[in-house]
Amino acid sequence: MNPASFIGRSLVTWKDYSSEEILHLLDLSIAEKAKTRSGEVSQRFVGKTLAMIFEKRSTRTRCAFETAFGEEGGHPVFLSTQDIQLGGKESVEDTARVLGRMFSAIEFRGFKQATVETLAREAGVPVYNGLTDQYHPTQVLADVMTLKETFGKVAGLKLCYVGDGRNNVARSLMIISAKLGIHYTVVSPKELRTDEALIAECTPWARESGAKIEVTSDLSGVAGADALYTDVWVSMGEEDRKEERRRLLAPYQVNESLLAAAKNPACVFLHCLPAVKGEEVTTTVIEGPQSRVWDQAENRKHTIKAIMLATIPGRGYN
Numbered sequence: 001m002n003p004a005s006f007i008g009r010s011l012v013t014w015k016d017y018s019s020e021e022i023l024h025l026l027d028l029s030i031a032e033k034a035k036t037r038s039g040e041v042s043q044r045f046v047g048k049t050l051a052m053i054f055e056k057r058s059t060r061t062r063c064a065f066e067t068a069f070g071e072e073g074g075h076p077v078f079l080s081t082q083d084i085q086l087g088g089k090e091s092v093e094d095t096a097r098v099l100g101r102m103f104s105a106i107e108f109r110g111f112k113q114a115t116v117e118t119l120a121r122e123a124g125v126p127v128y129n130g131l132t133d134q135y136h137p138t139q140v141l142a143d144v145m146t147l148k149e150t151f152g153k154v155a156g157l158k159l160c161y162v163g164d165g166r167n168n169v170a171r172s173l174m175i176i177s178a179k180l181g182i183h184y185t186v187v188s189p190k191e192l193r194t195d196e197a198l199i200a201e202c203t204p205w206a207r208e209s210g211a212k213i214e215v216t217s218d219l220s221g222v223a224g225a226d227a228l229y230t231d232v233w234v235s236m237g238e239e240d241r242k243e244e245r246r247r248l249l250a251p252y253q254v255n256e257s258l259l260a261a262a263k264n265p266a267c268v269f270l271h272c273l274p275a276v277k278g279e280e281v282t283t284t285v286i287e288g289p290q291s292r293v294w295d296q297a298e299n300r301k302h303t304i305k306a307i308m309l310a311t312i313p314g315r316g317y318n
């Protein structure tokens, strides 16, 4: 893997990264974690700036980008929709051109995938998708890192996502699983199934990597899972669907009996967080011995740092 191949690249989804490239970023993330844990301090973003645009709220993503960049000597600038004109008085294209002249890289969290793609096309600097309605790519690298730490490998594992199969996390997990040879099963009510278009897009990657992609409404689909993953029933921006989601998803709660239905004592529980305890997951499961959610949260920072080190020109690994 030539590190130069990452320089200047954006991350809007994992679709345009090869399996080898994703595995390389995974290795860098693991190396960064070891480095942080050893207490080694470095200043690889000195003289660099990061624009962090947030249309939606965030704890982990914001803090991961801001601390990963800042502690390496870079200057992160947080920009909410109260601060900038993005898409309102000023077009996304013009905002991208201006920020691209002032910043070394841009992070965007918001509603439309088209916004982050326009920023990536127009800014001339790396743009990172910190979550849109459709995708959450930085999250799933941390998830896969957590699997690697737990099982020592990722290819051949069975990852089972239970809940809203249409959401950003479920969809990004499908892409990264297909690329990395992880058997991925989505268990969701038929009204909330992952769209056929994404499944069709992932199919050739899965064929190449040996991943099996399955979508079912049947809870017995969790059998044999190495990891059970869930996410909130109501994603940001969909608050008006709360009652409908509770009705559809109540049978899909991850509780002790569903964890037992995996029939695998080594099965771990994953959640991107924030969690609504008592809805998609019980307190017993999320606080229980099989839960790895706090490792996942920590790994957001190491993976995001690795992505920035690899892609921002003139720093870190390139």
Ligand code: CP
Residues within 6 Å of the ligand: 057, 058, 059, 060, 061, 062, 131, 139, 272, 273, 274
């Ligand atoms: N998992 C995640 O993206 O968390 P935040 O919404 O807090 O950033």
Ligand code: NVA
Residues within 6 Å of the ligand: 131, 167, 168, 169, 231, 232, 234, 235, 236, 272, 273, 274
């Ligand atoms: N699906 C959730 C993920 C939060 C990190 C949401 O979009 O709100």
